[in-house]
Amino acid sequence: MAKRDESSELLRELVAHLRQNRTQLREEWVGRISETRLLTAMTKEEIFAEATSVYDSYVEALETETFEALQAYARNLSERIIPRGVETHEVVGIVLLLRDVLARSLFAKYQTDFKKLNRILDAYEPAANRIANTVAVGFVQERERVIRQQQEAIRELSTPVLQVRERLLILPIIGVIDPQRARQLTEQLLRGIRTNRAKVVVIDITGVAAMDVTVANHLVQTVEASRLLGATVIVTGLSPEIAQTLVTIGVDLGKMNTVGDLQGGIEQAERLLGYKVMALAEPS
C-alpha cells in the first residue's frame, strides 16, 4: 500500500512537471514528429492542434490513471484521420515519440538525483506504456470497424442476375465469395430462374481467383438446386485453383457443366436453347 501511495505521489509530481513545461515539451514533440516524417498526410497546423489535445489527454490519463477518456479521444481521432490515409505505424510512432520526449525531460530534470529518477521512471513507465497501448488498440479497432463496414458495403453491391436472351440468364461473379455472399447469390439466382422462366443459366466466375471448400460445395449445390427448377447451369471461367478445389472435394462432373470462358458458355447455352447465331454480313 505504501508503495502505491508513493507511486501516485510521484505521478503527481510528474504531472505537475509536465503541466509546467507544456509549451516547450509540446513543441519539441511536434518537432520530432516532423523530423521523423510521420503524419505526412496532415498539415503542420493540424498536427500542432492534434498534438496539443493528445498531450493534454495524455497528461490527464497520467494524473487520473483512468483511460476511458483517452480511449474515447483515440477513437474519435482515429475516425478523423483514418479516411486521410494515416497508417497504424504513424499513430503508434507519435505516441512512442511523446513517451520518449517526456522521458528525456525527466532525465534532464532529475539528472543530479539518480535514485529519484529511478523511482519516477518506475511510476511513469507502466502508465506511459498503458497509454501507448490504449491509443494503438483504439486506432486498430477503429480501422477494423471501417473494414467491416466496407465489407458490408461490398456485400450490398449484390451480384446482378442478367437476362441476355429469352430464357437465358448470366450471373457474373466478381471478387471474394464468403459463405454469406454465396447464400445470397444462390437465393438471387433461384428467384431469378423463376421470375425470368430461365432454362439455361451461365455462371461466370472468371473474376473469382479462389474459393474454399465450403463455398465450392455451395456452388455445386446451387447447380443441383437450379436443375430441380428445370434450369441447366453452365459454369464458365474456372481458375486453375478452383478446378483444383473442385477435384479435391470430388465433385461429380456429370452434374456440372463447365466451359472455359464466358463466350463459350453463352454459345453452348444458345445451342441448348436451339439458337443459331450467324453473321449476316462482313463486319463493317
Place this chain on the structure above:
Amino acid sequence: MEVPILKQGAVLIATFQAALSDADLNQLRSALVQQVVRFRSRGVIVDVTAMDVMDSFASRTLREIAHMIRLRGAETVIVGIQPEVAFAMVQLGLTLEGVATALDLEEGLAYLNQKFKTTK
C-alpha cells in the same frame, strides 16, 4: 387427402394440393403406376408447386414414381419445385437424380412434347 389425377391427351397430370402424408404419397404412387398403362399415357407430370416442404420420404417417393413409370413405358417430369424447397432439398442431399424436372406445368408439357417428337 387424395391427389387428383387428370388426363390430358397422352399425359397424366397429378397436382399436389397441400402437404401430403406418407400414406397419401404411397396411394398416389400406386394410382399413377396403374393408370399410366390403363390410359396408355406416354408421359406423367407431377406438380408440386403447393409443397413448401419436401422431406426425404416425399423426395424418395417422387424418385420411385419416376423410375417405376419409366419401367411402365412412360416419361415423368416433376414440376414447380419452389426455389427455397430446391435449395433445402439439395442441402439434405435429395437431388432427385435421374428424374426430369421443369419450372412449371407449361414447361413440363413442353418437355414431354419434345420427348414424344424425338421418340416417335
